[in-house]
Amino acid sequence: MDAVERANEEILAESISTSELSGMGTTLCALAVVEQDHREALALVNVGDSRAYRCDESGFHQLTEDHTVVQEMVKAGMITPQEAEVHEYRHHLSRALGIESKVVVDDWTLAPVTGHRYLLCSDGLTNEVHDRDIHAILLQFESPKEAADALVSLALQHGGSDNVTVVVVDVIDVALP
Secondary structure (H helix, E strand, O other), X not given: OHHHHHHHHHHHHHHHHOHHHOOOOEOEEEEEEEEEOOEEEEEEEEEOOOEEEEEEOOEEEEOOOOOXXXXXXXXXXXXXXXXXXXXXXXXXXXXXXXXXXOXXXXXXXXXXXXXXXXXXXXXXXXXXXOHHHHHHXXXXXXXXXXXXXXXXXXXXXXXXXXXXOEEEEEOOOOOOO
């Protein structure tokens, strides 16, 4: 979390000191191997509308929640998820790095499981490609790089109206204590 807070401070400082960057911010979705209780664990952090998913034997699961005005409206019962998909403010972030001096970051610690595949991606992927198609590609390609390349290509074929960032991570071996 210290690294996320430092990144927030640096982005905010640059936004304040450079007039053409005024008001800039960014999303963050990161996964790292950490040590917890003398064992390896996966630390996941998220701010904004970039997402993390897990693909495992039980299916395809979104792990993060978008930090957007529209997602907050869905949670409050003001609109349905279907209405959110086409809402004019669906891309307006409620949280991002570099906007305020303190940022609220969602974080989780996950137990690594051999065979699990994680997808970290920007909204440039999820705005263009349906979850079922993302899941199918993650299952189709054995190599994380090939899966990531195929997902980026598909998003660009579908319009690619935003930047498309994709990272695929496989848990291939879990160290025993």
